[in-house]
Amino acid sequence: MNAYDAIVIGGGSVGLPTAVFLAQEKLKVLVIDKHPSCGQGQNKAAIGGVRATHSDPAKIKLCLESLDIYSNWADTFGDDIGWKMGGYCFPVFREAEESMLKGILPIQKEFGLNIDWVDADTIREVIPGINENGLIGGTYSPEDGQVCSLQVTYAMVRIGKSLGCDFKFNEKVTSITHDKGKVCGVQTDKGHYAAPIVVNAAGAFARQLGEALGLDIPVNPDSHEAGISAPVKDFLAPLVVDLRPGPDGRSSNFYFGQNHEGAFIFCYTPSTLFAGTDRRCTSEFAPSIAQRLIDLIPRLKNLLVRRLWRGLYPMTPDGSPIVSAVREFPGLYLAVGMCGQGFMLGPGVGRNLASLIVHGKPIIDADILAQLSFYRDFHAAAEEALK
Ligand SMILES: Cc1cc2nc3c(=O)[nH]c(=O)nc-3n(C[C@H](O)[C@H](O)[C@H](O)COP(=O)(O)OP(=O)(O)OC[C@H]3O[C@@H](n4cnc5c(N)ncnc54)[C@H](O)[C@@H]3O)c2cc1C
Known part of the structure; x- marks a missing residue:
């Protein structure tokens, strides 16, 4: 047996x-x-x-x-898994991120990814309400997505x-x-x-x-915080990654999206990693990520945050x-x-x-x-x- x-x-x-x-x-x-x-x-x-x-x-x-x-x-097995094909968008405001993202485009395309550099006008369409101050353009890969x-x-x-x-x-x-x-x-x-x-x-x-x-x-694990809001009217298709470091020095980048139920779900990479498996603290991140979200998309200012949590990234060198x-x-x-x-x-x-x-x-x-x-x-x- x-x-x-x-x-x-x-x-x-x-x-x-x-x-x-x-x-x-x-x-x-x-x-x-x-x-x-x-x-x-x-x-x-x-x-x-x-x-x-x-x-x-x-x-x-x-x-x-x-x-x-x-x-x-859903077609193969019949279950709703919250699939949303909204793509991924990396809006860019600085030359450093522009050259890094453009530098990896050839390899991404060579291995079959549908991705391109797009201008600021396209980013405005893909991320409605984005703060345009300094916006240069970005990458957009429309066939990426989200799942619950x-x-x-x-x-x-x-x-x-x-x-x-x-x-x-x-x-x-x-x-x-x-x-x-x-x-x-x-x-x-x-x-x-x-x-x-x-x-x-x-x-x-x-x-x-x-x-x-x-x-x-x-x-070796280190720990990362994330959060989810109450649902709001659907307006954001892609998951958005802002590679800039946060102004308060706490985060190196942050990313978020609106899931299939309308909730905003968000996360950042802390500048100083929390090594180990202790996931108890969730108070470090909220004030900082809230500011970053509102700075990037001001219309998010009235989002009601429902829950915060920490989890582990199992990292290799x-x-x-x-x-x-x-x-x-x-x-x-x-x-x-x-x-x-x-x-x-x-x-x-x-x-x-x-x-x-x-x-x-x-x-x-x-x-x-x-x-x-x-x-x-x-x-x-x-x-x-x-x-
Ligand atoms: C805040 C946050 C946001 C993230 N967002 C994303 C994202 O958007 N997209 C993405 O791709 N990834 C994301 N990740 C990363 C992702 O969660 C992890 O990379 C992924 O879950 C690791 O998968 P895994 O199967 O290796 O580990 P797990 O999903 O943790 O599975 C390992 C399992 O092994 C079990 N286990 C361990 N040891 C034993 C044992 N001795 N005996 C029996 N069972 C054992 C555990 O209980 C666990 O269930 C995120 C992580 C965090 C923390």
């Missing part, structure tokens, strides 16, 4: 789609999560932005796959169950077991489960699972994820270190990892996925520009 073809550790942004795609390949899959239900790790902290707008080719390709999966979800991170996890569990996946919640994996190096299952605080394939998709806590095996998985087989332990795979983009990467990572496991090759070019190897030099690799 406790034997499976594959075990996925973590029922979050990456683990759930990985399980669904493995089950679609007819594997008998078990998903284990320490929380009482799915998506209760960092998945539910995500504001739901899904963009292929990156500088790293592997991330561009995987997120294009995710966009394909999310945008077709809560709705999609429940949809994935439903599909997973219909494909024969088992789910164990409230159960913590304490170690990955092996027989002379060959993976043979996992030990939890409640029992042992056997499988020749184990996927570590434990997010911000992936590193701990490597330690007992002597693997140094370079994933170069800002790109690790999607990789582990050579020292045949049967063990890593799908970790998603940084601030695990929700948008999840379905693309899941589909490619399932193909790698079952067919020995990913769906995207194997050389491109290899850039996310566990064995790359994390300090020599080019850093993701839009992490």
Whole structure:
């Protein structure tokens, strides 16, 4: 009863789609999560932005796959997951951001992203009511979008169950077991489960699972705040990213959008990162982000903020994820270190990892996925520009 073809550790942004795609390949899959239900790790902290707008080719390709999966979800599986194809817009006010964004356009286009530099008039149309003071132009990628991170996890569990996946919640994996190096299952605080394939998709806590095996998985979490408003009349299609540092020195950039229900959902990158897993404080960010939102779009001044929260970015040194087989332990795979983009990467990572496991090759070019190897030099690799 406790034997499976594959075990996925973590029922979050990456683990759930990985399980669904493995089950679609007819594997008998078990998903284990320490929380009482799915998506209760960092998945539910995500504001739901899904963009292929990156500088790293592997991330561009995987997120294009995710966009394909999310945008077709309702037609394929029938669930409303809050998909909104409003695009992503990076308005630009300074030469520094202009040259950085223009500098990565060739690679974004080469790898298939529909994106362009647009003038200030177009930005005004795309972001109605934007403060035009100093506005130069910006980039716009109309096929990026948003999804509700809560709705999609429940949809994935439903599909997973219909494909024969088992789910164990409230159960913590304490170690990955092996027989002379060959993976043979996992030990939890409640029992042992056997499988020749184990996927570590434990997010911000992936590193701990490597330690007992002597693997140094370079994933270090830091914490980020976000908030959501009461719904207002729909007027903003894209998710907006302002790359300028905030005037009060607290944030390096900020991003926001209006979701499918009309609520504004927003977030920033703190200038000084909050390293570690402590998510208790949510008072640092509100006054600062409120000012930034109103400065950029003055008509947002009467928004009623409903809720603030903190969550973790599972960071790697170069800002790109690790999607990789582990050579020292045949049967063990890593799908970790998603940084601030695990929700948008999840379905693309899941589909490619399932193909790698079952067919020995990913769906995207194997050389491109290899850039996310566990064995790359994390300090020599080019850093993701839009992490
Ligand atoms: C404020 C904020 C906003 C964000 N916005 C976005 C966004 O718009 N778009 C985007 O793409 N990303 C966004 N992110 C990032 C995104 O949330 C993460 O990158 C993503 O959730 C990581 O996915 P994951 O599957 O690796 O981890 P998780 O979703 O956290 O899943 C890992 C799971 O593993 C479980 N687990 C861990 N250890 C064990 C164990 N030993 N035993 C059993 N279970 C275990 C956890 O309980 C958890 O459920 C945001 C993050 C924050 C904090």
